[in-house]
Amino acid sequence: NFQFSMNFQLLNFKIKILPVLKILAILWIISSLTSLFFVSDFSIAKGNVAIIPIHGVIGVDGSLTGSSVSSDSIIAAIDKADKMGVKAIMFDINSPGGSGVAADEISQKIKSINKTTVAIIRDIGTSAAYWVASSTDYVYASRLSMTGSIGVIGSYLDFSGLLEENNVTYQRYVSGELKDMGSVFKEPSAKERQIFQDIINKMNDFFIQEVAENRGMSTQEVRRLATGQIYLGSDAKTLGLVDELGTKQDALKFIANKYNITATSFEIKEKKSLIDILSGLKRENFINLLPSIQIR
Numbered sequence: 001n002f003q004f005s006m007n008f009q010l011l012n013f014k015i016k017i018l019p020v021l022k023i024l025a026i027l028w029i030i031s032s033l034t035s036l037f038f039v040s041d042f043s044i045a046k047g048n049v050a051i052i053p054i055h056g057v058i059g060v061d062g063s064l065t066g067s068s069v070s071s072d073s074i075i076a077a078i079d080k081a082d083k084m085g086v087k088a089i090m091f092d093i094n095s096p097g098g099s100g101v102a103a104d105e106i107s108q109k110i111k112s113i114n115k116t117t118v119a120i121i122r123d124i125g126t127s128a129a130y131w132v133a134s135s136t137d138y139v140y141a142s143r144l145s146m147t148g149s150i151g152v153i154g155s156y157l158d159f160s161g162l163l164e165e166n167n168v169t170y171q172r173y174v175s176g177e178l179k180d181m182g183s184v185f186k187e188p189s190a191k192e193r194q195i196f197q198d199i200i201n202k203m204n205d206f207f208i209q210e211v212a213e214n215r216g217m218s219t220q221e222v223r224r225l226a227t228g229q230i231y232l233g234s235d236a237k238t239l240g241l242v243d244e245l246g247t248k249q250d251a252l253k254f255i256a257n258k259y260n261i262t263a264t265s266f267e268i269k270e271k272k273s274l275i276d277i278l279s280g281l282k283r284e285n286f287i288n289l290l291p292s293i294q295i296r
Helices: 002-035 071-083 100-112 128-134 160-165 190-215 219-225 233-239 248-259 274-287
Strands: 041-043 049-055 057-059 068-070 088-095 116-126 138-141 146-148 153-155 230-232 265-267 269-271 292-294
Touching: 049 068, 049 071, 049 248, 057 100, 057 128, 068 071, 071 088, 071 100, 071 269, 088 128, 088 248, 100 128, 100 190, 116 128, 116 248, 128 146, 128 190, 138 233, 138 248, 146 233, 153 190, 190 219, 230 233
Parallel strands: 049 088, 049 265, 057 068, 088 116, 116 138, 116 146
Antiparallel strands: 041 269, 146 230, 153 292
């Protein structure tokens, strides 16, 4: 009877899983065929001011679902604009932050080009997104925007208590005592907690140093503001974190007055293939389960 029950359960499982596998196979075939016709590219028009949107969480290879953006794509867009001979590049920012590595990559790229750069923080430009904004020559922000939040957060889900409650054990085989540091299946030791905290503190020091250099402020001034607090755009202006309050149109007027030109803007935005979008969806399903340290 036991053997029959096991066989029946296995058959039932196969019956349930087969349609799912078929759907996944069909989606993979469709996305593969579609990618032959729709390749990632940039939509570009003409003008003398290039606008590069930075919308969503910033990552080094952000999922391409519209909820995040990658440093690779932003850097590629900057290169495109630079080669087109525009007068200025404007970064349209609406992002809560993200990867410190991605923010640093974008920041260094912005500072390396010989072009006027302007950031406009509209709804939100905090943490890693503020790091990017501070790297530009001039920062505009809506008076009602959320800016700042200078700081680093490291977090992950800890299932160790749940496993214990359900009499599930974590079998540990490691080559070194810290090899499985950050495992969601065990409670971190005091040493592991300290190591994580030291990493976060060092990343925070880099963040503070970069903002201080970018904004022409002392590290002491920035450290005083680096509590992780979010500031309204109006308060950020008073604190020296942004230069002016205004809109995208105000930022365009600034560029027009600087060069005594009629500013005509166009957007450089990456187009996505279907296979990229599906790949991004798969990554988003699992990424939040993993240990992460982010500037957000």
